[in-house]
Amino acid sequence: MADRRRKPDPPAAPDDTAPVPEARKRAASPRAGAQRFSGTYAHVSLVNAIGQRIVRGDYPPGTILPNEAEWSEMFGVGRSVVREAVKMLMAKNLLASRPKVGSWVEPRERWNLLDRDVLTWYATSPDREGFLKAVQEFRHIIEPEAAALAAARRGEEQMQAISSACRQMGSAPTLSERTAADTAFHTAILRSAGNELLMPLGALIGSALESLFIFVTREADDLRHVQKLHEGIEKAILRQRPEAARRAVRRLLANTDQIIAEETIVRAASRSSRHAARAASG
Amino acid sequence: MADRRRKPDPPAAPDDTAPVPEARKRAASPRAGAQRFSGTYAHVSLVNAIGQRIVRGDYPPGTILPNEAEWSEMFGVGRSVVREAVKMLMAKNLLASRPKVGSWVEPRERWNLLDRDVLTWYATSPDREGFLKAVQEFRHIIEPEAAALAAARRGEEQMQAISSACRQMGSAPTLSERTAADTAFHTAILRSAGNELLMPLGALIGSALESLFIFVTREADDLRHVQKLHEGIEKAILRQRPEAARRAVRRLLANTDQIIAEETIVRAASRSSRHAARAASG
DNA sequence: CGTCAAGATATGTCGGACAAATAATACAAA
DNA sequence: TTTGTATTATTTGTCCGACATATCTTGACG
Numbered sequence: 001m002a003d004r005r006r007k008p009d010p011p012a013a014p015d016d017t018a019p020v021p022e023a024r025k026r027a028a029s030p031r032a033g034a035q036r037f038s039g040t041y042a043h044v045s046l047v048n049a050i051g052q053r054i055v056r057g058d059y060p061p062g063t064i065l066p067n068e069a070e071w072s073e074m075f076g077v078g079r080s081v082v083r084e085a086v087k088m089l090m091a092k093n094l095l096a097s098r099p100k101v102g103s104w105v106e107p108r109e110r111w112n113l114l115d116r117d118v119l120t121w122y123a124t125s126p127d128r129e130g131f132l133k134a135v136q137e138f139r140h141i142i143e144p145e146a147a148a149l150a151a152a153r154r155g156e157e158q159m160q161a162i163s164s165a166c167r168q169m170g171s172a173p174t175l176s177e178r179t180a181a182d183t184a185f186h187t188a189i190l191r192s193a194g195n196e197l198l199m200p201l202g203a204l205i206g207s208a209l210e211s212l213f214i215f216v217t218r219e220a221d222d223l224r225h226v227q228k229l230h231e232g233i234e235k236a237i238l239r240q241r242p243e244a245a246r247r248a249v250r251r252l253l254a255n256t257d258q259i260i261a262e263e264t265i266v267r268a269a270s271r272s273s274r275h276a277a278r279a280a281s282g
Numbered sequence: 283m284a285d286r287r288r289k290p291d292p293p294a295a296p297d298d299t300a301p302v303p304e305a306r307k308r309a310a311s312p313r314a315g316a317q318r319f320s321g322t323y324a325h326v327s328l329v330n331a332i333g334q335r336i337v338r339g340d341y342p343p344g345t346i347l348p349n350e351a352e353w354s355e356m357f358g359v360g361r362s363v364v365r366e367a368v369k370m371l372m373a374k375n376l377l378a379s380r381p382k383v384g385s386w387v388e389p390r391e392r393w394n395l396l397d398r399d400v401l402t403w404y405a406t407s408p409d410r411e412g413f414l415k416a417v418q419e420f421r422h423i424i425e426p427e428a429a430a431l432a433a434a435r436r437g438e439e440q441m442q443a444i445s446s447a448c449r450q451m452g453s454a455p456t457l458s459e460r461t462a463a464d465t466a467f468h469t470a471i472l473r474s475a476g477n478e479l480l481m482p483l484g485a486l487i488g489s490a491l492e493s494l495f496i497f498v499t500r501e502a503d504d505l506r507h508v509q510k511l512h513e514g515i516e517k518a519i520l521r522q523r524p525e526a527a528r529r530a531v532r533r534l535l536a537n538t539d540q541i542i543a544e545e546t547i548v549r550a551a552s553r554s555s556r557h558a559a560r561a562a563s564g
Numbered sequence: 565c566g567t568c569a570a571g572a573t574a575t576g577t578c579g580g581a582c583a584a585a586t587a588a589t590a591c592a593a594a
Numbered sequence: 595t596t597t598g599t600a601t602t603a604t605t606t607g608t609c610c611g612a613c614a615t616a617t618c619t620t621g622a623c624g
Contacts (some may be wrong), residue, residue, distance in 0.1 A: 032528070033616060040559075041575095041576065041577090041615095042576080042577070043369070043576080043577090044588095047373075057350070067604090067605060067606080068605080068606070069605090077577080077578090077579040078577055078579070079578085079579080080362060080365075080576090080577065080578070081576085081577065081578085083362075083364055083366060083606085083607085084365060084369045084576095086374075086606095087366045087369050087370050088324070088369050088370065088372065089373075090370065090372035091329075091369075091370035091371075091373035091374055091397075091399075092373055093398070097605090097606065097607095098585075098605080098606070099584065099585040099586065099605050099606040099607070100584095100585060100586040100587055100588095100602085100603085100604055100605045100606075101585095101586075101587075101602090101604095101605070101606085102606080102607085103605095108478065109473065109478070109481045110394075111482070112397060112398075112482055113478060113479050113481070113482055114394075114396050114479065114482050115373075115394060116375070116394075117373075134477050134479050135479065136480060137477050137479075138477060138479045138480070140427075141423065141424060141427045141428075142423060142424075144425045145422075146423075188574075191391065195416050195419050195420060196390065196391070196395060196416060197395050197396065197416050197417065197419075197420045197486070197593090198420070199391045199395070200394055200395055200396050206480070211532070323584095323606095323607065323608090324607080324608070325607080325608090349573090349574060349575080350575070351574090351575080359608080359609090360609040360610070361609080361610080362607090362608065362609070362610090363608065363609085365575085365576090368575095368608095379574085379575065379576095380574080380575070380614065380616075380617075381573085381574055381575040381576065381616040381617065382572085382573055382574045382575075382615090382616060382617045382618055382619095383573095383574070383575085383616090383617075384573095384574060384575080384620075385574095385575085437610085518604055
């Protein structure tokens with residue numbers, strides 16, 4: 001779930017580094033079911049909890065969900081909180097509802113899979129491999145063209161944003177910061193492409209990179225190589241060469257494909273070895 | 283706004299052609315502001331009203347919106363209805379809010395522009411030309427590749443869905459039905475591509491076609507030509523020729539580009555003639 | 565000038581009550 | 595038996611009022 005609480009633009013934020021208010025006490029007793037997180041509003045917790053369960057497959061499409069009273073009981077929140085959370089999931093087309101029937105899970109092809117939150121839940125679902133495969137294929141479709149458009153139309157500040165992100169990627173001390181810069185790099189390219197419909201896809205790339213960052217360990221040589229690939233993209237856009245940008249992005253994606261493939265093999269091997277161990281011990 | 287009230291899958295719907303219950307009486311007096319629509323739930327009306335105003339530009343990004351009490355007053359609904367509507371818009375990233383500050387319009391690049399409802403509001407906004415331009419460019423990126431994937435991976439029933447939609451397009455008696463079949467055709471291709479991330483984009487194509495259907499008059503010759511172009515796509519997918527499918531889609535899109543360009547010229551001309559008339563009379 | 569305290573105000577949450585929609589059931593009629 | 599109709603039960607939809615929480619603003623104080 002994206003952080004809903006950010007400083008609004010108009011009331012200029014004097015200090016955005018202020019710590020998020022933690023340690024919020026709940027008077028309500030934490031009843032059975034999933035726990036509530038302090039520091040977050042109840043409806044946000046609920047949206048995440050229910051959304052994650054749906055995407056994870058706990059309630060397959062067509063299933064009638066627990067009704068409002070049951071959710072309310074399960075999470076120890078008021079009915080209005082449940083209703084607002086359900087409405088948010090409806091807005092993402094994960095749910096629909098009717099009086100006397102209840103709420104049910106919508107068929108998967110209606111889900112707003114490109115939504116930030118839904119992507120996050122998908123990325124942490126058991127089908128992570130399916131997620132990575134789909135996202136990566138999608139990137140192959142989108143990103144080369146986006147880079148080509150960016151090479152053709154990018155403005156001066158946009159170019160600076162791209163270069164800056166690329167530099168930060170190279171000098172990031174931690175993998176986490178590197179991933180953030182990586183996401184910023186690709187998002188900046190999408191923005192530079194001059195088509196606002198492309199921008200929501202930044203969340204897609206971000207969740208893919210984050211998923212890779214969490215599960216894949218990478219060696220120094222590899223990181224250097226990846227950095228060179230990114231610089232190749234930057235250079236092509238800087239020089240306003242659409243075809244070169246397209247090719248450079250394809251090279252990067254091919255590299256990522258390879259990493260995913262290797263990781264998949266490793267995971268499959270460890271899985272089968274676990275199976276073997278279990279079979280041997282059983 | 284997509285119709286939220288549909289028959290759920292599990293309780294098999296015996297008759298889906300039953301008329302939507304109209305003529306619902308409101309006890310509450312219709313106060314100032316936008317009117318409520320009978321037959322629809324209040325929160326749906328509110329989501330549409332507020333969402334449309336935001337996308338249309340009535341409240342530019344950064345603007346603090348009226349607070350809950352004011353919306354409540356404006357539309358003559360209770361505060362909970364307002365809150366649920368606002369939550370749905372938050373789920374689409376059009377809004378964010380904070381206690382003591384209020385709700386504000388999020389920067390445009392955070393909007394979930396690929397969402398069905400947001401697209402609908404965008405399509406009816408004053409910037410319809412910008413909308414069509416962006417969507418059409420996006421189609422150029424997505425659809426050729428989707429068709430190529432479909433040609434490579436389509437199943438038997440998926441092929442039947444494509445062919446059926448293509449046939450229905452050819453024999454549709456009204457333009458409205460033709461547009462519906464057209465949308466079904468492209469949606470079926472997206473589904474056949476075997477990447478679920480592509481499926482939400484059906485809404486994009488649908489809204490583009492609907493927008494064209496509403497504003498563009500087309501001649502019989504033109505329609506025949508378009509039909510042939512669609513059949514070319516169908517044939518390529520039927521024969522499982524990815525490259526041919528890609529090319530066929532590009533031909534169709536080039537044709538659509540031309541139609542949009544012509545329409546744009548016509549509208550610009552009528553606009554300037556109106557200006558001229560006004561200038562002459564003023 | 566900077567820091568901290570108090571007030572003001574918008575959203576967040578709770579609880580209860582009633583309205584509306586509709587699936588399911590019971591029942592009457594053909 | 596079948597068909598159509600009224601009743602019932604249940605779930606979501608809406609309203610209201612109260613209070614909690616967050617946080618911007620203001621002002622006192624060092």
